[in-house]
Amino acid sequence: MRPAHALIDLSALRHNYQLAKSLSGCRAFAVIKANAYGHGALRCAAALHDADAFAVACIEEALELRAAGIRQPILLLEGWFEADELPLLAEHDLWAVLHHEEQLLQLQDATLSRPLHIWLKLDSGMHRVGFSPDEYASIWQRLAALPQVASLSKITHFSRADEPETGRTEQQLATFAAATAGLEGPASLCNSPGILAWPQAHHDWLRPGIMLYGATPFEFEQEQAAQLRPVMQLRSRIIATRELPVGEPIGYGSRFVTTRPTRVGVVAMGYADGYPRHAKDGTPVLIDGQRSQLIGRVSMDMLTVDLTELPGSGLGSEVTLWGEGLNASEVAAWADSIPYQLFCNLNRVPRHYCD
Numbered sequence: 577m578r579p580a581h582a583l584i585d586l587s588a589l590r591h592n593y594q595l596a597k598s599l600s601g602c603r604a605f606a607v608i609k610a611n612a613y614g615h616g617a618l619r620c621a622a623a624l625h626d627a628d629a630f631a632v633a634c635i636e637e638a639l640e641l642r643a644a645g646i647r648q649p650i651l652l653l654e655g656w657f658e659a660d661e662l663p664l665l666a667e668h669d670l671w672a673v674l675h676h677e678e679q680l681l682q683l684q685d686a687t688l689s690r691p692l693h694i695w696l697k698l699d700s701g702m703h704r705v706g707f708s709p710d711e712y713a714s715i716w717q718r719l720a721a722l723p724q725v726a727s728l729s730k731i732t733h734f735s736r737a738d739e740p741e742t743g744r745t746e747q748q749l750a751t752f753a754a755a756t757a758g759l760e761g762p763a764s765l766c767n768s769p770g771i772l773a774w775p776q777a778h779h780d781w782l783r784p785g786i787m788l789y790g791a792t793p794f795e796f797e798q799e800q801a802a803q804l805r806p807v808m809q810l811r812s813r814i815i816a817t818r819e820l821p822v823g824e825p826i827g828y829g830s831r832f833v834t835t836r837p838t839r840v841g842v843v844a845m846g847y848a849d850g851y852p853r854h855a856k857d858g859t860p861v862l863i864d865g866q867r868s869q870l871i872g873r874v875s876m877d878m879l880t881v882d883l884t885e886l887p888g889s890g891l892g893s894e895v896t897l898w899g900e901g902l903n904a905s906e907v908a909a910w911a912d913s914i915p916y917q918l919f920c921n922l923n924r925v926p927r928h929y930c931d
């Protein structure tokens with residue numbers, strides 16, 4: 577059996593969720609969209625049996641959770657895309673973000689078995705979705721008058737909470753405060769970097785995503801992020817070794833050329849598994865728990881690492897591509913990517929779970 581696999585530690589997932597809550601005392605949506613960032617949404621949701629609620633990107637993701645018996649509230653982060661979803665939202669008790677006038681018109685025309693819990697999105701500066709600050713209060717009043725609305729809550733999203741020095745989050749907080757002044761209802765502002773670095777923004781409901789999976793959203797050391805535990809160990813083994821003299825190229829395009837006598841290890845892991853093809857020479861890997869590095873281009877099913885300084889390692893040695901001792905964020909930086917994308921790209925490798 578091919579040794580590539582992802583080992584998912586569900587107790588680490590629960591630890592990270594509880595960390596988000598303990599930093600704030602707020603309630604929290606566990607964000608498990610995109611198959612829980614590649615970690616397996618059904619297993620993650622079941623493991624988070626104490627979670628206050630979940631958040632996903634669309635009704636398709638939510639209905640899978642309902643079919644699997646998940647009972648907590650589920651928030652649709654972009655609400656519904658077409659009006660015919662509305663009766664299903666009511667039937668399955670799905671909460672919805674409302675970010676566009678068209679959605680308001682569809683809601684007021686809908687006949688529903690029960691009214692919906694609506695989270696009205698403010699565009700406080702991300703400029704992706706949501707109502708502008710000057711129209712927010714009037715949209716709120718229109719919704720408040722609809723019989724299709726059971727409750728109204730406030731929601732907005734930060735664009736640069738992972739970059740505390742930019743001043744952008746302070747601006748968004750001020751915009752949020754001004755636009756929602758006098759509107760009574762719970763508020764949700766914080767994604768993972770907001771939760772970890774912006775306690776003044778916590779309000780009522782958090783939305784932890786990447787931090788649940790134990791990857792830091794920051795490019796610098798951060799005190800709270802240091803308490804996260806990685807959930808995924810992406811692992812495989814060395815399936816071949818060879819000794820090369822100075823001046824020999826390795827792999828496609830001869831990107832890496834040896835500058836010393838080099839012992840090369842071949843790992844059963846490639847870009848078809850989701851390992852980033854753009855990982856540069858020098859990208860860290862762990863071989864039997866010790867640091868080494870990628871040398872040569874990543875292939876579809878294999879990649880090559882430097883074993884020269886690890887004489888005790890060889891055929892069959894365990895390789896960790898990311899996980900304990902090697903944060904996915906660090907690997908992502910070597911591939912001009914982010915841990916979010918590394919996780920979401922996970923493919924082909926079987927997921928094994930432990931608890």
Ligand SMILES: *Cc1c(COP(=O)(O)O)cnc(C)c1O
Pocket residue numbers: 607609653733766767768769783784785786787793
């Ligand atoms: C995905 C998402 C989140 C989670 O963000 P992280 O950075 O992964 O914590 C929070 N809020 C919204 C609206 C999202 O789309």
